[in-house]
Amino acid sequence: MVEFIHTATLLHDDVVDESSLRRGRDTANAVFGNPASVLVGDFLYSRAFQIMVGVGSMRVMQVLADATNVIAEGEVLQLMNCRNADIEVDAYLRVIRYKTAKLFEAAGRLGAILGEAGPEIEEAMAAYGMHIGTAFQLIDDVLDYSGQEAETGKHLGDDLAEGKPTLPLIHVIQHGNPQQAALVRGAIENASSDSFAEVLAAVRSSGALDVARRHGVAEAEMAKAALAPLPDSKFRETLLQLADFAVQRSF
Amino acid sequence: MVEFIHTATLLHDDVVDESSLRRGRDTANAVFGNPASVLVGDFLYSRAFQIMVGVGSMRVMQVLADATNVIAEGEVLQLMNCRNADIEVDAYLRVIRYKTAKLFEAAGRLGAILGEAGPEIEEAMAAYGMHIGTAFQLIDDVLDYSGQEAETGKHLGDDLAEGKPTLPLIHVIQHGNPQQAALVRGAIENASSDSFAEVLAAVRSSGALDVARRHGVAEAEMAKAALAPLPDSKFRETLLQLADFAVQRSF
Numbered sequence: 001m002v003e004f005i006h007t008a009t010l011l012h013d014d015v016v017d018e019s020s021l022r023r024g025r026d027t028a029n030a031v032f033g034n035p036a037s038v039l040v041g042d043f044l045y046s047r048a049f050q051i052m053v054g055v056g057s058m059r060v061m062q063v064l065a066d067a068t069n070v071i072a073e074g075e076v077l078q079l080m081n082c083r084n085a086d087i088e089v090d091a092y093l094r095v096i097r098y099k100t101a102k103l104f105e106a107a108g109r110l111g112a113i114l115g116e117a118g119p120e121i122e123e124a125m126a127a128y129g130m131h132i133g134t135a136f137q138l139i140d141d142v143l144d145y146s147g148q149e150a151e152t153g154k155h156l157g158d159d160l161a162e163g164k165p166t167l168p169l170i171h172v173i174q175h176g177n178p179q180q181a182a183l184v185r186g187a188i189e190n191a192s193s194d195s196f197a198e199v200l201a202a203v204r205s206s207g208a209l210d211v212a213r214r215h216g217v218a219e220a221e222m223a224k225a226a227l228a229p230l231p232d233s234k235f236r237e238t239l240l241q242l243a244d245f246a247v248q249r250s251f
Numbered sequence: 252m253v254e255f256i257h258t259a260t261l262l263h264d265d266v267v268d269e270s271s272l273r274r275g276r277d278t279a280n281a282v283f284g285n286p287a288s289v290l291v292g293d294f295l296y297s298r299a300f301q302i303m304v305g306v307g308s309m310r311v312m313q314v315l316a317d318a319t320n321v322i323a324e325g326e327v328l329q330l331m332n333c334r335n336a337d338i339e340v341d342a343y344l345r346v347i348r349y350k351t352a353k354l355f356e357a358a359g360r361l362g363a364i365l366g367e368a369g370p371e372i373e374e375a376m377a378a379y380g381m382h383i384g385t386a387f388q389l390i391d392d393v394l395d396y397s398g399q400e401a402e403t404g405k406h407l408g409d410d411l412a413e414g415k416p417t418l419p420l421i422h423v424i425q426h427g428n429p430q431q432a433a434l435v436r437g438a439i440e441n442a443s444s445d446s447f448a449e450v451l452a453a454v455r456s457s458g459a460l461d462v463a464r465r466h467g468v469a470e471a472e473m474a475k476a477a478l479a480p481l482p483d484s485k486f487r488e489t490l491l492q493l494a495d496f497a498v499q500r501s502f
Binding site: 034038043049058062075079 | 260266287296300303312313319320322324326327
């Protein structure tokens, strides 16, 4: 269910962002066009809800209906924040909690619900999902300025071309020198990656990537801490490793 | 719930069809762009499922999850049939059963389920919805060739510009004279409304609109017949009138 919802959001996301590359492959909208991507996304959304009906749990339905709605709200928020160079870190974090972390949170919560693990474990797994999802997105946004295209499988600079104010850029605007701040502000407000090389230099020399990466690591640590109520097991061990992997990855 | 799902499909449909006019107003995609239309559609879909959770009935959930999935399948089928001048009437009818009539069917069925009317009335209401939905779409397709823009609130010829093989066109291809058939076939295969005036003349002189309209009226009659098991009431009376209205409307 979660994978279908996730894939549906990606299909729609690539239409919204006009992305042409994902996971090193042409996107569905690039190959089949926007109409097919929109409609097949709708098909997967509704198929996910059909699978939920098969599960027969109203709690499962509630968690995923809520998550799906929050994700859409997060995507709309992100759209409204495009070209906004004055966004605060808190508002940026809210967007990524909604658009990305909410589905991780739902996935964690559902595992606990379906495993009948009780409310304490359920809240622990939900918190784990929320923090690891936030960490994942923070690093994703860093990789748009630090990654190698061959590794990330995405076009670098795509975020900038959409005027998407992610944490590395917000940091330059708030803490870079006046020239750096003006450069990044201009790129966001014009939604242009023409000056990508200069923006990249400003992002790197201002220490913005380290700040964003440290923020991601802190979220990963919170994810790991959230697992405290879980009994020792190889599954718990894997979840701990997953949190580290989310912030150490280069792809 | 049904209205939210319906609105979500319209938002996505107008993106898919690149429509700029609906109900006499600029479409959301024309005013706010495709991204907002896609995302707000997703928001409404998921909000509809949240409302269903509030209703707390797994049957309601199942009916609407199934309907939403079939609608998406119908839209994909329609997309695959664009520019296909060889589509058979049966395949065309399947598309409109899926993309349009299914939601009417679900709406009828849900009224019976929520009113605890029992299986016989539920099937009657579902059949009523399916037939009136089919009638509605048949007439909608006729209005794209017979209506007045000021009344329909849509751009005439939009179907033709998408290469959408609706019943009036299928009739000309299968039963018009060779010149008419070749003209319509060419317009569908090129997805062009350049020859809209000539296509319109061929549609009108071939009797295609009457054939399609009669088909719509027959569906409306089946809708009315399906109401036989319902006890007399002003509500039943209104449903009967609604079936007539669906095929007599000019907008």
